[in-house]
Amino acid sequence: MARMKFICDAERCIECNGCVTACKNEHEVPWGVNRRRVVTLNDGLPGEKSISVACMHCSDAPCMAVCPVNCFYRTDEGVVLHDKDVCIGCGYCSYACPFGAPQFPGQGSFGVRGKMDKCTFCAGGPEANGSEAEFEKYGRNRLAEGKLPACAEMCSTKALLAGDGDVVADILRNRVVQRGKGAEVWGWGTAYGSRQAGQPPATPAPAKQGGAA
Numbered sequence: 001m002a003r004m005k006f007i008c009d010a011e012r013c014i015e016c017n018g019c020v021t022a023c024k025n026e027h028e029v030p031w032g033v034n035r036r037r038v039v040t041l042n043d044g045l046p047g048e049k050s051i052s053v054a055c056m057h058c059s060d061a062p063c064m065a066v067c068p069v070n071c072f073y074r075t076d077e078g079v080v081l082h083d084k085d086v087c088i089g090c091g092y093c094s095y096a097c098p099f100g101a102p103q104f105p106g107q108g109s110f111g112v113r114g115k116m117d118k119c120t121f122c123a124g125g126p127e128a129n130g131s132e133a134e135f136e137k138y139g140r141n142r143l144a145e146g147k148l149p150a151c152a153e154m155c156s157t158k159a160l161l162a163g164d165g166d167v168v169a170d171i172l173r174n175r176v177v178q179r180g181k182g183a184e185v186w187g188w189g190t191a192y193g194s195r196q197a198g199q200p201p202a203t204p205a206p207a208k209q210g211g212a213a
Contacts (some may be wrong), residue, residue, distance in 0.1 A: 003078040003142075004121055005165035005192065006152075007172055009053045011182035012159035015050040017039070022154035023054075025188065026122070027139025030105040036151050041186065050169040052160045055080065055101035055119035056191035063093035063102065077143070078165075079121040084137050089113045098190050121162070122149040165192070 023029070023036045036054040037131050057080045064072040064080065072093075073087035091113060094102040104113035124141030129135035134141060142150060152162035161168040176183045 002164035003166075004057065004163065005078070005168060006054065006056055006121075007161040007168045007188065009159045009161070009175065009182065010041070010049040010051050010184075010186065011175075011179065012040070012157040013028055013050045014157055014159070016156060018154050019052045019151035021161050023119070024143075026150040027120075030117060033103040033105055033117050035103065035117065037100075039058070041150055051186050053099055053101075054151070055097075055121075056099055056187055057119075057121055058191045060191055061098040062098070066092045066096045068092065071196070073126075075123060077121075077123070079123045079143075081123060081125055081138075082118070083126050084115040084117075085126075087115045089115055091116075091128065091183065092153060099187060105119040112209075122147070133134060204206055 011063035017038050018032065020036050024034075027035070029035055038050055038052050040048060040050050042048045057078060059078070061072065061074075061080045063082075065069075065075070068090060069083075069086050069088055071082045071088075072080060072175075073083070074080055084098060087103065091102075091104065093102070093116060094159060101118045103117045105117060106114050120138050123139060124130075124134045124144065125138035127137065129141050136171075140150075142148065147153070149162045150184070152160045162172060172185065196210040
């Protein structure tokens, strides 16, 4: 089973916000909620770059660890989803997430925030695939339709890649080899606890020759 992952190639991102618009349009997310956003690193300094950020569906997701009601679960493809019927809107996940992915639709009286919302990797939720209830709560389930997330498909420069982690890592690695730079992928190590996607596979050290002198 493929392990789904996101990669944003900062060398290609042009800060057009097409991914943000595609996400909002595809899922009709609540007003004030941004499942995906574009941020600028080192703004105004040499080496300034823009990246597209959303839930990275971490291998060891901190949101899952801190949720007091265990509303989070992981699919066979490694996508981290949550059950809005179980969520109590406590906000612990928003404090734990290193990517600022959890969003809340409102700031009502007495700190009432409503049910948490976040990127679903276009994989819907616990309701039946393609059902009206699923779309109303979580948006469109594109993975069940055999499609990739709308944000990645609509990226005009293909800076944002989504899909099988090994495949998208190989795509980025080939780009790095061709252009000779841009191997660092922001957030990859934090989310997946592995070497950078653009780095070549580690070469094993040669075995030492044994034997007594």
